[in-house]
Amino acid sequence: xxxxxxxxxxxxxxxxxxxxxxxxxxxxxxxxxxxxxxxxxxxxxxxxxxxxxxxxxxxxxxxxxxxxxxxxxxxxxxxxxxxxxxxxxxxxxxxxxxxxxxxxxxxxxxxxxxxxxxxxxxxxxxxxxxxxxxxxxxxxxxxxxxxxxxxxxxxxxxxxxxxxxxxxxxxxxxxxxxxxxxxxxxxxxxxxxxxxxxxxxxxxxxxxxxxxxxxxxxxxxxxxxxxxxxxxxxxxxxxxxxxxxxxxxxxxxxxxxxxxxxxxxxxxxxxxxxxxxxxxxxxxxxxxxxxxxxxxxxxxxxxxxxxxxxxxxxxxxxxxxxxx
Numbered sequence: 001x002x003x004x005x006x007x008x009x010x011x012x013x014x015x016x017x018x019x020x021x022x023x024x025x026x027x028x029x030x031x032x033x034x035x036x037x038x039x040x041x042x043x044x045x046x047x048x049x050x051x052x053x054x055x056x057x058x059x060x061x062x063x064x065x066x067x068x069x070x071x072x073x074x075x076x077x078x079x080x081x082x083x084x085x086x087x088x089x090x091x092x093x094x095x096x097x098x099x100x101x102x103x104x105x106x107x108x109x110x111x112x113x114x115x116x117x118x119x120x121x122x123x124x125x126x127x128x129x130x131x132x133x134x135x136x137x138x139x140x141x142x143x144x145x146x147x148x149x150x151x152x153x154x155x156x157x158x159x160x161x162x163x164x165x166x167x168x169x170x171x172x173x174x175x176x177x178x179x180x181x182x183x184x185x186x187x188x189x190x191x192x193x194x195x196x197x198x199x200x201x202x203x204x205x206x207x208x209x210x211x212x213x214x215x216x217x218x219x220x221x222x223x224x225x226x227x228x229x230x231x232x233x234x235x236x237x238x239x240x241x242x243x244x245x246x247x248x249x250x251x252x253x254x255x256x257x258x259x260x261x262x263x264x265x266x267x268x269x270x271x272x273x274x275x276x277x278x279x280x281x282x283x284x285x286x287x288x289x290x291x292x293x294x295x296x297x298x299x300x301x302x303x304x305x306x307x308x309x310x311x312x313x314x315x316x317x318x319x320x321x322x323x324x
Contacts, residue, residue, distance in 0.1 A: 001046035004289040006225045007196035009175040011133050013078050015283060016308055017049035018042040018301075019229060019294030023064050024057025025100040030296035032064070039068045041298040045305050049290055051199065051227070052127070053082035053138055053179070054119060058090075058102040059126055066127035074129060080199070080227075081123045082138035082179050083116040083160075084152075085109060111140060111156035113163030120172070131172050135164065136179030136199050137189075143182045157192050165193075181230065181248075183215045194222055197289065202230035202248060204288075206263055206274075206281040206320065207237055207256070219287050228282040229292040236260055237278040266319060276307040281320060283308060 003012040023035045030038075042050075050069070052061045062081065069077060090106030110119070116137075124130055140156060142149045164176045177197035178186055186198050198219070204211040204226065211226075219226060232238040236245040236252050241260040245252045252260070260274070267277040282291045291308065295301050313319075 001048070003048075004225070006134065006175050006289055007177075008223050009196050011078060011175045011196075013049040013134075013227070013290045014047050015288075015290055016045075016047055016305060017051055017227065017290040017292050018047050019292040020050060020052035020061040020065050021056045021294050022296035024052075024055075024061030025102065026056065026296075027098055027100065028296075029100045034296055034298075035064050036068060038296055038298045038301055039065070041301050043072075045302070048076065049078040049080070051080045051134075051136075051229075051292060053136075054085050054087050054107070054123060055082065055097065055138060057099040058096060058105040058107060059087055059122070060099070060101075060103045062123055062126035063103070066129070070128055078133040079127060079129065080134035080136060081120075081127065081132050082136045083119040084111050084138040084140060086115050086119045087122055109145075109152060111137065111152045111160045113159035115155070116160050116163050117167070120167070131174070133174045134197060135167075135173045135176045136197075137164075137177070138179045139181075140178065140189075141180050141182045141185035143180075143185075149185075153188070157189075161189075161193055177224070183211050183213070186215055187218060190218055190222060190224070195224055197225045197227060199227040199229055199292070202233050204228055204282070204285065205231050205233055205237065206278045207233050207247075207259060216287060224287075225289040226285070226287045227290045227292060228285065228288050229294070231278050231282040231291060232275065237263075238275045240264055240274050263320075270313045270316065270319060272313070273307070275304075276310065277316075277320065279304060279308045280310075280312050280316060284312065284317065 001014045087105040092104040096102045167173045175196040177195040179199040181201040234249045241257045247256045264274045267274045
């Protein structure tokens with residue numbers, strides 16, 4: 001599988017990557033056997049970049065991924081994890097933040113330098129590693145924190161950013177950036193200092209191209225790579241404009257349904273399924289170092305990989321670059 005460079009670092013990631021939220025039991029439990037099967041499917045397909053986070057099952061995803069990757073030499077794969085949430089021993093629970101049967105950990109937000117380092121040390125233990133290839137500052141921004149975000153930004157810009165710079169210099173991390181689903185916070189942080197990469201969820205897709213208003217130009221100018229997540233916008237670009245389709249994790253509005261109907265018709269004109277068009281739109285973007293695929297099902301992963309590997313009609317870019 002082709003590999004792409006992250007920013008101006010020496011980190012190379014496969015053009016398709018595996019997102020590990022689902023193996024943290026997102027919305028539904030996955031057995032250890034199912035997790036092993038889907039991770040092995042990803043590896044056998046050539047994926048060597050795996051993205052996880054403490055948030056995913058309060059450490060469960062990191063633990064499962066770390067256990068699987070002990071089969072392979074550390075220099076044969078790339079791991080990204082995230083900071084901003086610090087885990088500590090807590091009590092057992094049935095569900096937390098959409099994750100079923102998470103590990104019994106409590107969580108607090110902390111974007112300060114000390115909080116970032118504490119989060120990373122805990123992640124290193126679960127992942128059976130002493131360094132991370134990429135670290136994303138997770139969910140900083142008003143979308144997650146509302147009015148509280150100013151305090152989190154103060155903590156991050158006050159000490160968190162410089163701590164990441166120092167950790168990179170020390171070799172404990174090889175690249176860092178943001179893992180978010182909003183554009184403005186990326187612009188704000190990039191005004192403070194350079195970042196290597198952004199894991200951008202849902203803002204540069206076949207349906208939502210809001211990142212093209214300002215963010216992509218800034219990434220080009222500063223040499224910042226993108227890892228594209230949420231390429232189906234939480235479902236609707238996979239299911240199509242069916243009843244109950246979701247956009248950004250809520251029922252799609254009539255306006256969005258009409259936009260997706262238009263996109264589906266365009267895809268069919270090219271002989272493509274809508275989901276395939278969504279995958280290829282992400283893969284073909286000039287700034288996209290990798291397209292993140294997340295599922296606990298080996299069958300679903302293989303279906304998406306097959307679609308991603310298929311040919312793209314010559315007129316694809318011009319066909320989908322036109323407005324709705």
